[in-house]
Amino acid sequence: MNIIACIRQVPTLESTIKPLLQPSAPFIDRSGLEYMTNPFDEFAIEEGIRIKERLGGGELTVVAVGPEGADQMLLNALAMGADGAVHINVNEENSHLLDSFVVASLLKSVIERREYDIILCGKEAVDDRQGAVGIELAEFLGLPHVAAVTRLDIDVDTDSETKKATARRQIEGAWEILECRLPAVFTCHKGLNEPRYPPLPGIMKARRKPHEDITDIKIPAARLSLTGLENLPRRKTGKKLEGDVQEVTEELLRLLHDEARVI
Amino acid sequence: MPQEILVITEQRGGEFKGNVGLEVIGAAQRLSSVSGLGFSIFLLGHNVEGLTGLLINYGADEILVADSKILGDYNSQVYVHVLSEKISGSDKKPAAILLPATATGRDIGPRLAARLGGAYIADCIALDIDGDYLLEARRLVYGGSVIATVKGNAPPEFQVATLRPNTFERAKKITGKETAVTRVEAKSPPDLRTVLKEIVYEKERGMDIAEARVVVSGGRGMKSPENYGILEELAELLGGAVGASRGAVDAGWRPADSQVGLTGKTVAPELYIACGISGAPQHLAGMMSSRCIVAINKDPGAPIFKVADYGVVGDLFEVIPRMIEGLKNNKE
Numbered sequence: 001m002n003i004i005a006c007i008r009q010v011p012t013l014e015s016t017i018k019p020l021l022q023p024s025a026p027f028i029d030r031s032g033l034e035y036m037t038n039p040f041d042e043f044a045i046e047e048g049i050r051i052k053e054r055l056g057g058g059e060l061t062v063v064a065v066g067p068e069g070a071d072q073m074l075l076n077a078l079a080m081g082a083d084g085a086v087h088i089n090v091n092e093e094n095s096h097l098l099d100s101f102v103v104a105s106l107l108k109s110v111i112e113r114r115e116y117d118i119i120l121c122g123k124e125a126v127d128d129r130q131g132a133v134g135i136e137l138a139e140f141l142g143l144p145h146v147a148a149v150t151r152l153d154i155d156v157d158t159d160s161e162t163k164k165a166t167a168r169r170q171i172e173g174a175w176e177i178l179e180c181r182l183p184a185v186f187t188c189h190k191g192l193n194e195p196r197y198p199p200l201p202g203i204m205k206a207r208r209k210p211h212e213d214i215t216d217i218k219i220p221a222a223r224l225s226l227t228g229l230e231n232l233p234r235r236k237t238g239k240k241l242e243g244d245v246q247e248v249t250e251e252l253l254r255l256l257h258d259e260a261r262v263i
Numbered sequence: 264m265p266q267e268i269l270v271i272t273e274q275r276g277g278e279f280k281g282n283v284g285l286e287v288i289g290a291a292q293r294l295s296s297v298s299g300l301g302f303s304i305f306l307l308g309h310n311v312e313g314l315t316g317l318l319i320n321y322g323a324d325e326i327l328v329a330d331s332k333i334l335g336d337y338n339s340q341v342y343v344h345v346l347s348e349k350i351s352g353s354d355k356k357p358a359a360i361l362l363p364a365t366a367t368g369r370d371i372g373p374r375l376a377a378r379l380g381g382a383y384i385a386d387c388i389a390l391d392i393d394g395d396y397l398l399e400a401r402r403l404v405y406g407g408s409v410i411a412t413v414k415g416n417a418p419p420e421f422q423v424a425t426l427r428p429n430t431f432e433r434a435k436k437i438t439g440k441e442t443a444v445t446r447v448e449a450k451s452p453p454d455l456r457t458v459l460k461e462i463v464y465e466k467e468r469g470m471d472i473a474e475a476r477v478v479v480s481g482g483r484g485m486k487s488p489e490n491y492g493i494l495e496e497l498a499e500l501l502g503g504a505v506g507a508s509r510g511a512v513d514a515g516w517r518p519a520d521s522q523v524g525l526t527g528k529t530v531a532p533e534l535y536i537a538c539g540i541s542g543a544p545q546h547l548a549g550m551m552s553s554r555c556i557v558a559i560n561k562d563p564g565a566p567i568f569k570v571a572d573y574g575v576v577g578d579l580f581e582v583i584p585r586m587i588e589g590l591k592n593n594k595e
């Protein structure tokens with residue numbers, strides 16, 4: 001079973017609390033940002049490793065499009081248990097040219113040359129929350145997709161050599177259980193698994209695992225441009241109610257009814 | 264030259280859920296009057312004829328109805344196939360295609376955009392169109408604290424956008440305008456590889472927090488899973504649903520799908536009540552656009568108070584039972 005996980009870095013929320021916004025591209029001062037692996041992509045890496053473990057074999061390759069910092073993230077994924085990494089390098093100065101269309105196209109151009117049964121992505125990147133790259137990648141590769149998956153079972157019928165997946169995904173107020181013939185793209189949601197910490201022997205081995213660097217890639221024209229960032233106006237400070245519990249509670253109910261008119 | 268704006272409505276089980284459908288049509292009405300482009304509404308499902316009547320009085324040029332057994336349950340491959348066949352085969356090229364930012368809308372949106380070769384903008388909170396029919400959208404990034412403005416690049420074709428529920432104004436009734444109703448043929452795609460096996464409705468847990476008018480959330484301050492009983496009771500009285508912080512979900516007290524925040528759900532109810540939740544930025548990311556926020560926390564310095572409209576400094580185990588009592592008394 002060949003598994004590919006597409007992963008990217010996102011700034012930690014703590015480092016974006018007071019971002020320095022700028023009037024022109026890239027609109028944010030990136031020097032103060034700290035990065036981590038997108039949490040949903042950690043579910044993708046973990047699920048890839050678990051599928052290998054459950055089936056007793058297979059290969060997991062992690063692929064990232066992005067600037068140099070991505071190397072550390074890829075190394076971490078290798079330490080967790082991925083078998084190989086591919087880094088599609090895009091200079092920091094060009095990273096604002098990456099919309100979901102461009103990223104999905106670049107991922108496609110690299111992935112289509114490889115063998116794959118399962119492609120795992122995160123449900124969304126928590127910084128931009130587009131939730132698009134995995135689904136667009138599926139379209140570009142001509143594969144079905146199941147988005148926001150919270151459970152994934154892989155079935156291999158050795159006689160007929162058919163591989164299929166049973167996925168559970170959440171929709172408003174219900175769960176859908178879908179069956180899907182592989183290859184396919186799945187985007188991973190919270191609840192799917194608990195990502196492991198890289199074990200010590202894994203960290204030692206990570207640097208010796210295959211790592212492909214792609215530097216000469218042509219960036220296609222983006223469909224979208226970022227034209228500005230601004231801070232959300234702060235909510236105006238509210239009322240604080242302190243003192244006798246009974247009185248405070250009555251006052252709260254009165255305010256919710258008379259002032260806010262929400263109950 | 265683009266010719267129109269297209270709205271894709273969402274029905275489930277032959278019903279329009281919530282107001283988001285009308286909100287998306289409202290956005291189309293506005294973009295239509297700004298740009299001079301007309302708009303159409305696409306309706307897909309099985310036995311949905313009855314719903315067309317509800318869409319007729321909003322000033323659309325045309326209502327496209329794909330009514331077929333194969334559209335009874337949502338299947339991304341089938342839905343996107345039916346939509347894209349009709350859209351790319353039509354002589355009217357939509358400049359913009361608008362959907363609600365629901366689970367289904369956010370599933371169709373990127374796939375349809377990729378198939379048609381257009382831009383995709385997720386979860387817009389404001390939407391405009393310029394003189395060249397390019398969409399300009401505002402959306403929240405970096406945990407909801409920053410508003411990004413994004414713009415479609417030329418040519419203005421097939422720009423797909425999903426619209427955040429509870430954010431846009433509902434459509435106004437327009438009378439005296441002729442709206443054509445056109446049936447659209449629905450065919451399965453040639454290589455159908457996904458099948459829906461089952462839908463499990465989570466009845467016992469009640470309403471989905473993403474759709475609820477009131478969300479009562481509990482965090483680590485709840486101390487144990489059993490204590491959520493009082494939140495269930497409060498939510499029930501207010502006609503709402505119970506959410507949780509990641510602290511509570513990771514402790515195994517609450518299901519993962521009730522988590523509010525950066526790695527959970529984004530909710531924007533009319534009333535959000537945070538009980539025993541400190542207000543970490545990752546939690547705020549999921550609830551900051553609620554209309555009214557109440558925080559109940561015994562620590563006066565808890566960051567949740569910075570975003571609360573009404574903050575009660577106190578022990579939630581004393582406050583919530585009194586709220587329940589007060590609400591019951593008011594009902595009688």
Ligand SMILES: Cc1cc2nc3c(=O)[nH]c(=O)nc-3n(C[C@H](O)[C@H](O)[C@H](O)COP(=O)(O)OP(=O)(O)OC[C@H]3O[C@@H](n4cnc5c(N)ncnc54)[C@H](O)[C@@H]3O)c2cc1C
Binds near residue numbers: 522
């Ligand atoms: C990448 C990443 C993603 C994350 N995503 C999310 C997310 O999606 N959602 C989320 O919620 N968090 C998320 N977090 C975690 C977040 O940073 C916090 O750790 C979490 O929100 C804390 O949960 P809490 O407020 O329930 O617990 P705590 O921070 O422990 O707060 C408990 C609060 O309860 C109060 N309290 C205790 N007893 C009582 C009482 N009897 N009466 C009244 N008040 C009481 C305390 O004063 C305290 O303020 C994420 C973190 C990271 C790093």
Ligand SMILES: Nc1ncnc2c1ncn2[C@@H]1O[C@H](COP(=O)(O)O)[C@@H](O)[C@H]1O
Binds near residue numbers: 063120121
């Ligand atoms: N630059 C990238 N490199 C690799 N994978 C990516 C990249 N951007 C997005 N993805 C994948 O697509 C998912 C959705 O991203 P987004 O559409 O940006 O919300 C992420 O969780 C990743 O799995």
